[in-house]
Amino acid sequence: MVPLKARVANGRLVLDEPTDLPDGAEVALLPADGWDGLDGEDRRRLHEALAASDDDIRAGRVRPAEEVLDELRQARR
Secondary structure, eight states, X not given: OOOOOEEEETTEEEEOXXXXXXXXXXXXXXOSSSTTOOOHHHHHHHHHHHHHHHHHHHTXXXXXXXXXXXXXXXXXX
């Protein structure tokens, strides 16, 4: 599901986005600024890690998630 965007107008949240949600569905809205608690350095490191991950995917340096999870489960024993 794609996050929905709303604007504040006269103290009200105004949402004008198409959605497949059923009538009456409740949606939690979070402010876009600072909701994740990351500071500038944390955000820089996150984006650096995401870029490195993209590079790994393009280079074929990936493994199935189940394989990685199995290794982690083995290590816990």
